[in-house]
Amino acid sequence: MHRWTSLDQVPPDLGPTVATLGNFDGVHRGHRAVLETVVATARERGLASVAVTFDPHPVAVLHPERAPQEITGLDHRLDLLAGLGLDGVVVVEFTREYALLTPEDFVVQTFVDGLRSRVVVLGQDSRFGLHNSGDVGTMRELGRRYGFEVLVQGTVGEQEQGRRTWSSTALREAIQTGDMETATEILDRPHRVSGEVVHGHHRGRDLGYPTANLSTDSEGMVPADGVYAGWLERPSLPADDPDHRLPAAISVGSNPTFDDVERTVEAYVLDRDDLDLYGETVAVDFALRLRGNDRFETVDDLLSQIALDVERTRTLLG
Known part of the structure; x- marks a missing residue:
C-alpha cells in the first residue's frame, strides 16, 4: 500500500480511483465496512482504491480542550489500513487553514482534481468541509455536478437485540472502562498499546515476575487501571518466530501497594525471565480485564494475588 502525506504526492x-475519507481512529468494524466497500468496488471496476485520512485529529486542532483521546497511533492505523487491501492512503495534515475549505472546495481539491475519483464511498454520518457543513446529500449533489458516483454505507453493528453501533465513541468508552470484551467485539481484534520498553523500578524482577515497562509516550489509548490478560508482541521478530507473540499478564496503573504516582503499562510474559527487551518497541494487546488496580497490605498478599492473576491469564489464553 502506498502512503502519501499530501495529494501532490x-x-x-x-x-481513476474509488475513494473515501475519514479519521479511521481504531480502524474498527464500522470503518472496515466502508473500506471493504471501497476495495471491492475498485476491484470490480478496475480502479485504484484510496482512503483519505487526517493527522492530527481535526478536533485536536479546532477544539483541543475537547479532543478525543487517540485510540490508535498513526503508524498502527496505517498498518491496519494496509491490511485491508487498499492501494493507497493519503494522510492530510489537518490545519486551521485546511478547515476553512468549503465542502465544494474540499471535494474538488480531494476527489475531483487530486484523486480523479469515479466513485466516493461514505459512511452515512460522514461530514466534511467548513464547519462540517458537508454531508451525504452534499456529496451526492457534488457528484452529479462533477461526474462521480456516491455510495453510502449504512450504520454497522446496530442489531435487533440492541447492540450498540460499532463506532469510535463506543470503542473509546469501552477502553476507558476496561471493558475489553466489548472493545474486542468492536475492533474484531484485541486493543493494542505500543511503545519502547524502558527501565522501571525493577520490582517485578525482585518479586519473581519481571515485567516489560512501556514508555509514557507509548501509542494507543491506555485502558482503565487494572490487571489484564493479553499478549506481548515483538514486531521486530518474524511472525513465525516463537518469541514473536507471547502470552502476558498486564498491569495498568500506579502500583498503589508501593505508593507510586506515575501511571504505567507493564507486561509479564508468562514463565519467562530470560527476555531482554530494553530499548525494543513492543505491542501489548489487551484481551480481558481480570481485576482492578488494588492496594495490598503486605507484599506477600500482593504476591499471592499475582500468582492467581498469572494462573487465570494462563487459563483464559489457553
Missing part, C-alpha cells in the same frame, strides 16, 4: 499514473 499521488502519482498521475495511479489512474
